[in-house]
Amino acid sequence: MKIKDFQKTLQAKNCDFAFFYNLDSSNYNPHFYYFSGFNGLGALVIPKNKRPFLIAPKMEFERARQSMINKVYEMDKKKFFDSVRHTVRKNKIRPKKIAIDNTNFNLNSFKHFRKHFKKSKFNDVALDCIKLREIKTDKEVGYLKKSCAYADQILQKTIKNFKEFKTESDVAAFLVYETKKLGLELSFNPIVASGSNGSMPHYEPGNVKLKKGLCVIDFGVKYKGYCSDITRTVSIGKPNDGQKKAYGMLLKIQRDVIKKIEPGKNCSELYEFVCASLGKYKNNFTHGLGHGVGVEIHEMPNLTLNSKDKIQNNMAFTIEPGIYFPGKFGIRIEDTVLFKNKVEVLTKTNKKLIVV
Amino acid sequence: MKIKDFQKTLQAKNCDFAFFYNLDSSNYNPHFYYFSGFNGLGALVIPKNKRPFLIAPKMEFERARQSMINKVYEMDKKKFFDSVRHTVRKNKIRPKKIAIDNTNFNLNSFKHFRKHFKKSKFNDVALDCIKLREIKTDKEVGYLKKSCAYADQILQKTIKNFKEFKTESDVAAFLVYETKKLGLELSFNPIVASGSNGSMPHYEPGNVKLKKGLCVIDFGVKYKGYCSDITRTVSIGKPNDGQKKAYGMLLKIQRDVIKKIEPGKNCSELYEFVCASLGKYKNNFTHGLGHGVGVEIHEMPNLTLNSKDKIQNNMAFTIEPGIYFPGKFGIRIEDTVLFKNKVEVLTKTNKKLIVV
Numbered sequence: 001m002k003i004k005d006f007q008k009t010l011q012a013k014n015c016d017f018a019f020f021y022n023l024d025s026s027n028y029n030p031h032f033y034y035f036s037g038f039n040g041l042g043a044l045v046i047p048k049n050k051r052p053f054l055i056a057p058k059m060e061f062e063r064a065r066q067s068m069i070n071k072v073y074e075m076d077k078k079k080f081f082d083s084v085r086h087t088v089r090k091n092k093i094r095p096k097k098i099a100i101d102n103t104n105f106n107l108n109s110f111k112h113f114r115k116h117f118k119k120s121k122f123n124d125v126a127l128d129c130i131k132l133r134e135i136k137t138d139k140e141v142g143y144l145k146k147s148c149a150y151a152d153q154i155l156q157k158t159i160k161n162f163k164e165f166k167t168e169s170d171v172a173a174f175l176v177y178e179t180k181k182l183g184l185e186l187s188f189n190p191i192v193a194s195g196s197n198g199s200m201p202h203y204e205p206g207n208v209k210l211k212k213g214l215c216v217i218d219f220g221v222k223y224k225g226y227c228s229d230i231t232r233t234v235s236i237g238k239p240n241d242g243q244k245k246a247y248g249m250l251l252k253i254q255r256d257v258i259k260k261i262e263p264g265k266n267c268s269e270l271y272e273f274v275c276a277s278l279g280k281y282k283n284n285f286t287h288g289l290g291h292g293v294g295v296e297i298h299e300m301p302n303l304t305l306n307s308k309d310k311i312q313n314n315m316a317f318t319i320e321p322g323i324y325f326p327g328k329f330g331i332r333i334e335d336t337v338l339f340k341n342k343v344e345v346l347t348k349t350n351k352k353l354i355v356v
Numbered sequence: 357m358k359i360k361d362f363q364k365t366l367q368a369k370n371c372d373f374a375f376f377y378n379l380d381s382s383n384y385n386p387h388f389y390y391f392s393g394f395n396g397l398g399a400l401v402i403p404k405n406k407r408p409f410l411i412a413p414k415m416e417f418e419r420a421r422q423s424m425i426n427k428v429y430e431m432d433k434k435k436f437f438d439s440v441r442h443t444v445r446k447n448k449i450r451p452k453k454i455a456i457d458n459t460n461f462n463l464n465s466f467k468h469f470r471k472h473f474k475k476s477k478f479n480d481v482a483l484d485c486i487k488l489r490e491i492k493t494d495k496e497v498g499y500l501k502k503s504c505a506y507a508d509q510i511l512q513k514t515i516k517n518f519k520e521f522k523t524e525s526d527v528a529a530f531l532v533y534e535t536k537k538l539g540l541e542l543s544f545n546p547i548v549a550s551g552s553n554g555s556m557p558h559y560e561p562g563n564v565k566l567k568k569g570l571c572v573i574d575f576g577v578k579y580k581g582y583c584s585d586i587t588r589t590v591s592i593g594k595p596n597d598g599q600k601k602a603y604g605m606l607l608k609i610q611r612d613v614i615k616k617i618e619p620g621k622n623c624s625e626l627y628e629f630v631c632a633s634l635g636k637y638k639n640n641f642t643h644g645l646g647h648g649v650g651v652e653i654h655e656m657p658n659l660t661l662n663s664k665d666k667i668q669n670n671m672a673f674t675i676e677p678g679i680y681f682p683g684k685f686g687i688r689i690e691d692t693v694l695f696k697n698k699v700e701v702l703t704k705t706n707k708k709l710i711v712v
Contacts, residue, residue: 026653027383040558059557059643078662102463110463173536180529183563201415202396207539287415
């Protein structure tokens, strides 16, 4: 995406090329994926005024050629960074300054990389990439909408089948099964947190019996690499008055804050609105109000107290207030929303408290 | 694991403490997990001669307290590295030298970190951690055995049910469903590559019809964070003579190379043995022979041409020769093995070519 825009940044910063890499199959480099559409192992070089190219190890070559980048080199030296230098030279680039991504470059790789480009200076463009990604293209909006529609579809099927599940793992397994059946990926490991486990926002579902009471289900898929994110809290058995009241309050706040979204609005104000609305429960809200979604499940903008971000057109992000009572229960209600001239809630699953 | 051993390293290197962190929920820091058993967001400080402690944001605090580290602080400043400095001071540590992990420290975080410890020097201990992890404790061996047994169980059930699957995604979904039902995690996204897709070692299964011919299934789970890894190639419909011959050859080589494993053996020799055995097909073998497994799916030792590693007691690793014919088919046969006085193949699923 947006390679031409990014090349303008490179020209403005007088960088000869930008370098992105991923050498570790258990990590994910969102910028590498964003520009290339390739999530395998290798490197991406984006020259400031020529076609970008990939360098991939032999075992990844065939897959790399199916990415958005149609100029692909096979790694031709034993060592990865030797191949990078060699391929850059082959392309007649003698870099004075190289743009790198400090947030996805580890100290060890950088030590090796700089040895191969001794005469070059380095310029961190992580923030430029993050900022590019923050504003979605129409193509990305299309992917996000489809991703949210899939998440809705799977979550609704899961809620409908809830009687069949005995454990938290059963619920998580069903969510993942339906995701994979559709040839999709997860955007993160689903959270299924019943009873007192619900008070841990990042709880990992265990092979443990579903407890009576509220159950937080936080789930999302990746469609073409684009993440959706939705949370619903359901009630296993009849909720008590305290739970009903807390749920009703949180739902009202979630709906109200969505109405407050408008261009130029400070994200921190949205967060503060929620805290103020929670009143005496504001300390039971232990995380941010939301985050951007795209090729990463957490990206810009940040909807937190200290955020400097403002709402802009073509931003996609979550709105997810929660309240947590350690040892008792938790509630979170989350939607993925898009701001494009007006707010559009992309996740459309019913938000009333459902008894399952 | 092995915190005391690691503290000896810190003492020998004259480091006051070691620092590990994870601030990104879409990444995984294996050293952080290895020492703490905590896979959430936060930081781990291991002083050279005191109890280690975790620093976790409020939303992760409850989960952090359930980890192997029983001294846990809640992040008490707005900014993460401010909290780290503050907590280190509270523990009366005035570091002259801090051990860090260059392979899991990005340039951006390091820039912030070093500002908070201006008077300290830094010492990379990534390799020390990797080396510690290479040799498994008895507890880890127990986890790995269980992890492999689960992988076998799930893979066998999948092969048994194969007639029910129409697409590659169906197979992957079933593998994941069974994994999650047991409350386990995947050690990586399963590979299900039928027909010509089998020639891409890291192929991602699509929502595409299973093609007649050979189908590579590469799968593993995590049990208590410990990875298993197994590949079987099955035949959808009757294999032709060429496929049968290639499979038979590869299976013989896989069995033969396992017999060659002995203490002190160079890993590169094992790789070379396979290449020599493949004869004219050696260029159709496009990846390494194997890799260590543990809290990471790829760790030391490396069984590649350029590896300097030698087989030692209590190492666990894969043996996975493969041959790939682009546009035609691929075959890979992989086991996770343990060397503990003798070789033990931990993944026990039948290796004969099964027609499904």
